[in-house]
Amino acid sequence: AIQLTQSPSSLSASVGDRVTITCRASQGIATALTWYQQKPGKAPRLLIYDASILESGVPSRFSGTGSGTDFTLTISSLQPEDFATYFCQQFIGSPFTFGGGTKVEIK
Amino acid sequence: QLQLQESGPGLVKPSETLSLTCTVSGGSISSSTYYWGWIRQPPGKGLEWIGYIYYSGSTYYNPSLKSRVTISLDTSKNHFSLKLNSVTAADTAVYYCARWGGQQLPPLVWGQGTLVTVSS
Numbered sequence: 001a002i003q004l005t006q007s008p009s010s011l012s013a014s015v016g017d018r019v020t021i022t023c024r025a026s027q028g029i030a031t032a033l034t035w036y037q038q039k040p041g042k043a044p045r046l047l048i049y050d051a052s053i054l055e056s057g058v059p060s061r062f063s064g065t066g067s068g069t070d071f072t073l074t075i076s077s078l079q080p081e082d083f084a085t086y087f088c089q090q091f092i093g094s095p096f097t098f099g100g101g102t103k104v105e106i107k
Numbered sequence: 108q109l110q111l112q113e114s115g116p117g118l119v120k121p122s123e124t125l126s127l128t129c130t131v132s133g134g135s136i137s138s139s140t141y142y143w144g145w146i147r148q149p150p151g152k153g154l155e156w157i158g159y160i161y162y163s164g165s166t167y168y169n170p171s172l173k174s175r176v177t178i179s180l181d182t183s184k185n186h187f188s189l190k191l192n193s194v195t196a197a198d199t200a201v202y203y204c205a206r207w208g209g210q211q212l213p214p215l216v217w218g219q220g221t222l223v224t225v226s227s
Contacts, residue, residue: 087154095171
């Protein structure tokens with residue numbers, strides 16, 4: 001199975017900060033990568049698919065880049081509602097594995 | 108608006124079978140194109156794709172769970188189900204049902220999730 005390694009596993013940031021989260025795949029997955037946001041007690045929310053395509057309704061401060069094995073999720077200006085855990089998931093092949101998550105906390 | 112709702116026992120004994128149902132409202136599970144399935148998340152941990160079923164009945168499972176998992180559709184009740192047998196404490200998790208728009212696309216609609224604890 002393809003392994004996805006997210007870093008960091010957690011970070012502390014302030015409102016207005018630029019935040020970058022990385023996701024590295026154990027083998028090339030083209031652009032078949034999705035990013036989710038999850039808040040406590042809630043199902044994950046789709047943010048970005050195909051590595052860089054913003055899901056409808058997601059604020060433009062979220063962006064995704066990358067292809068092959070290295071991917072990033074960037075929040076250009078962190079807002080109070082962005083404090084959550086972020087996961088990546090690959091869709092190149094079964095099983096559709098997830099990264100371990102990055103928890104974004106308030107500094 | 109499509110909504111999914113999980114239901115089933117919140118407590119299952121070790122070695123028994125975990126059974127959950129996902130009731131679909133606002134749409135039909137017989138609609139072509141869509142895949143219906145399950146993802147789980149142990150408390151405080153990451154997510155794991157369990158598998159899904161195509162509207163035609165074809166199933167796709169995570170190889171790590173394949174020997175223990177069955178996902179099925181009941182079109183008469185507009186719901187689909189998950190059965191996981193021979194459970195252990197490692198199967199304790201929040202179980203989410205979801206709908207996928209394609210085999211290699213992310214799920215766009217999720218249920219709220221239901222916690223299943225495996226304990227004697």
